[in-house]
Amino acid sequence: MCQCRVRLKEAWLRPLWYPVYQHRTMLSCVGALLALLLTACSTTGGSSGSSSASLSGGKAISGKTILFEIQSTPSDSFFVPVVNGARAAAAITGLKLEIEYASNDDTTEVNQVRSAIARRVAAIAVTIPDSALNQTVCEARAQGIPVVAFNINGASGEGARCVQAFIGQDFVQSGMLIAQRMIDDGLIKPGDHVFCPVESPTQVYAVERYAGVVQALKAIGASCEELGTGVDYAPARAKMVSYLLGHPNTSAIIALGHTPLDQAPAATEQVHRKIPIGGFDITPDILQAIKSGVITATVDQQPYQQGFYAVMELALYLKYGLAPSSINTSNGALIDKSNVDQVLSLAGTYR
């Protein structure tokens, strides 16, 4: 007998049409060709910043350029709300955004930032995955260019001192937050074995979230094991199913990234087990699973804030000399059944 295994989903999630590329001319040619072939697909663009300033007094900053450097790829959907937040702040302050993607390559990121320093950009907002950018951020500061890190700050030593502020999640605290929530709900008990899948176990976000989760679990005598799943949903689900079958003592899942959290409900369903699930970040499916009670809660990084405040703090520094301040964008930002409805309508754009 043929059974359908594809879950019905609501069709509310619309594609986001926005420019996420730098070489627009070349892409326009490719896109025009494709548009002829695929008339059912529409294409639209967007502006890269606005000149309508609404801040008064201080120095004139309208039209000045900020480098908004992202270490990931243009296809990383996590950064969609980050960029939206940055654009909103640029529109308010009249700054011009120059968005660049390093495609997860330190050398590319260093070169892009150095090139921006040479072009004398007014300020730099940058994701710093590791210490490779230490020297570069200090070069920028030496040239009088303010630097704020967002999303991730892996700068160390002198480099850490050159970064004026970090706008992003406190990963360790967030790890403790979700683990403690599940302990408080009675979903994790002393002696329990918790499964902690994550896309890339060696990345700073994974290491620190794991440290936070372990800290909370250790306090009650529970343990947690990581598994690298990668970013592809289908293989991630298959790996998680194998793990759950090989570790029948697993009593809870805390997924340290959105890929394993998105696939955790399907994986537990496939092994016919009801295991409490919690984790980090949001996707439409994660929110639906929270709504239906399959996922207990997720820690939201509030990525829109990361882009918005990174640009806004730089604008205030340039205009009024206000020193940038670090912000933990996940300060108690748990999404659970009580507040998921508000998030659902904003996912992918503002959340």
Next chain:
Amino acid sequence: MEHQHLPMITERTPAGRRADSGRRYRIQQSGLEILILFLLVQVASIIYGVISPDTFAYVSPANIQTALEAIPLLGIPALGVGTLMIAGEFDLSIGANYIFSSIIMAQLAENGLSVWLAALLGLGIGAGIGLLNGVITLRLRIPSFITTLGTMGIWDAATLFIHGASSQPFNPPPEFAAVTAGLFGIIPAEFLWFLALSIVFWALLHQHRLGNHIFAVGGNKYAAEENGVPGNRAKLIAFGLTGACAALAGILAAAQIGNIAPSSATDLPLQAIAACVIGGLTLSGGRGTVLGMALGAALIYWIQDVLLLLGAPGFYLSAFVGVLIIGAAAIYEQLRRRQS
């Protein structure tokens, strides 16, 4: 094992060339070595799974179903990549093709086009991308490695231009879902597609004249063409098949997951090549079997599955898998050398 070498190149008449183009240039391989390796893993796993079902859930329906869902998503692209490798070429753009074709298909379907027609268009786009790789490679006479490295970037960017970076949901109607991601008992539809395609590729490569030409042109293109084999045509068809396979895998994955993330499938090209090498294909072309491609893809999955079921530490899983992939390839190479 019989090794049939290409004849010496001499001046030939057109009629003579036509006659030679029908010669059998396949280096005879049975894929027996990879089959033995595969069966050893299976027999050992099944015996242990039956003896100790509580600690090693290998024969549980959930594990079997998951494996049969996961393997085709690598196995189907591996069939295309393997055919192209036998023809002496590579395609590094299959990951970008997989995403682009499936996102276009899902967008068209979500915008009201018949999902069947959308899927056909997706397959057509995939095949078209493959053919374009072939035309660029053969016309400009540049290595396919370089061509497809370039087109990988172009199709990645095209996905962003057409769709953006957000995930594309895909909610197919039940009849389409049943055919692409349904369950027939505990056998997933994806696996039946993989099985059917493997048979088609076996017939094409090992029984049809086109397969003979693909082996010939991969072994020695110059000699093959001197003997009347239409080398460029064979390569072009192999490129097209590779693109179509990547698109089909993307469509099946979209139906299985209900979502397509533009950032995914970046590892697919290298994984597919690894599956083919484990399956006995050579990077220099002209050798290989469809059985090897299929079992190579299955072994990559099963190595990881067995380790996880045995409770191997998840943090170091990639190291175990890496060592075992090299080990499997080395054992296979030794077996093959001994037999030659």
